[in-house]
């Protein structure tokens with residue numbers, strides 16, 4: 050019987066295929082005693098080497114698909130394989146008569162438990178990596194590491210997918226995926242967009258009850274999943290799939306053309322970039338520049354911060370790729386869910402409300418200025434722009450700008466070649482800034498609205514928490530009114546405004562942002578061609594009318610319904 054399930058739209062598009070539930074390989078650790086202890090140890094050495102090469106191979110793939118930061122997570126896992134405490138513990142257990150699987154399992158559990166007992170939250174979190182890597186080695190030892198043998202046209206279903214699992218999906222076979230958990234700004238969702246396949250997340254546990262081999266239709270744009278569709282529905286869906294693929298072809302053809310409405314209003318369409326590979330993708334998809342360079346990709350999964358020269362080299366590669374296109378580099382945004390071992394954040398009961406981003410940078414002026422100098426040097430001859438994340442007060446904005454000017458003066462004093470006429474802006478992701486936008490406007494060259502955080506702070510609903518994900522919709526009038534306020538304050542004072550949260554690439558949000566007067570939309574590279582095409586279909590005047598009506602509606606659902614009507618009447 051045909052059945053519908055609804056979840057959160059995570060990556061747009063339509064797909065049809067056959068369901069497959071994601072399951073880790075099942076195994077039982079054998080209890081046989083080893084006959085030859087030396088051979089047993091050798092067995093373990095070989096399995097560790099195999100696991101290491103698997104992780105490195107996967108990290109190369111992940112780096113190409115989603116960026117170096119995620120790849121570094123896998124490299125960090127690979128390093129555990131040679132940890133002397135772990136390895137010698139396992140060998141001791143073999144000497145005491147355990148087989149390789151038992152010994153490795155015991156050693157990993159021991160090591161993970163030790164990590165869990167530490168006061169440092171970052172180190173505690175590494176216990177999951179130890180267990181993960183432990184499992185991989187045992188699967189290799191037992192020969193049960195069954196690759197999920199996927200048929201063509203698979204719709205993958207899972208409780209949740211880790212970034213490494215998502216990035217390793219064979220997109221020639223996986224047409225779409227759905228998860229029971231997760232929110233629309235979770236890593237999995239951001240990744241699905243980067244891969245260019247439809248995805249629905251946060252469907253709930255009912256998803257896990259769907260039997261393998263069930264015929265499914267997925268509408269990633271609407272967040273809808275239909276099992277065993279009627280023939281009528283299937284025919285309608287097939288027509289939509291065909292129309293969509295023709296549309297994608299058209300969009301790609303015009304990807305490098307600007308996004309200008311039917312009445313001549315232009316919006317700049319730029320990319321969110323978190324790695325050098327992403328920057329290449331951005332150009333392929335027709336980005337007019339970079340609206341958000343997440344510089345933390347260089348800082349995560351290291352034991353110490355990257356030095357100035359390492360930073361310079363990475364920034365330079367990206368700026369050279371972008372030639373004279375604008376590149377908005379955001380200074381370090383760690384803390385919250387992005388921990389680094391070399392900064393002691395202490396214990397934060399609410400990490401998203403705690404020691405994060407600019408709060409850390411202002412406490413570490415030497416590191417902050419080192420990043421600014423690296424950016425300024427890399428920006429010589431380019432259109433470099435710099436922005437500060439998580440600004441809450443004018444005092445912070447002024448202090449950050451003062452340190453920026455000091456970095457400039459230091460380079461100047463040494464006659465170092467650097468970027469000229471650098472625009473300096475702030476992210477608007479805390480409601481306090483949106484409320485006082487007219488006071489901030491004289492202090493900056495531009496605003497970039499981080500709707501992921503602005504939404505979580507407005508609704509007091511953590512962005513990664515599935516229980517509150519229904520509250521985190523940026524199309525809510527409470528967010529739209531803040532955006533309206535920021536645009537008005539900025540434009541009155543001759544400043545420009547961008548949006549760089551996931552909202553900027555959401556097809557239902559784009560007409561609203563256009564109508565509210567946003568000057569620049571920064572999104573995942575793969576979303577660029579269709580965003581440009583949509584804007585070309587609309588008139589600015591109609592979008593303004595839509596946005597003004599949306600401001601007075603009573604919730605996100607009503608707004609999305611109104612937008613849907615607007616889109617379907619064009």
Ligand code: PEP
Nearest residue numbers: 478499500501502549550
């Ligand atoms: C945002 O908060 O909207 C944003 C773009 O920053 P990040 O997702 O990196 O926190």
Ligand code: MG
Nearest residue numbers: 478499501502
């Ligand atoms: Mg943010």
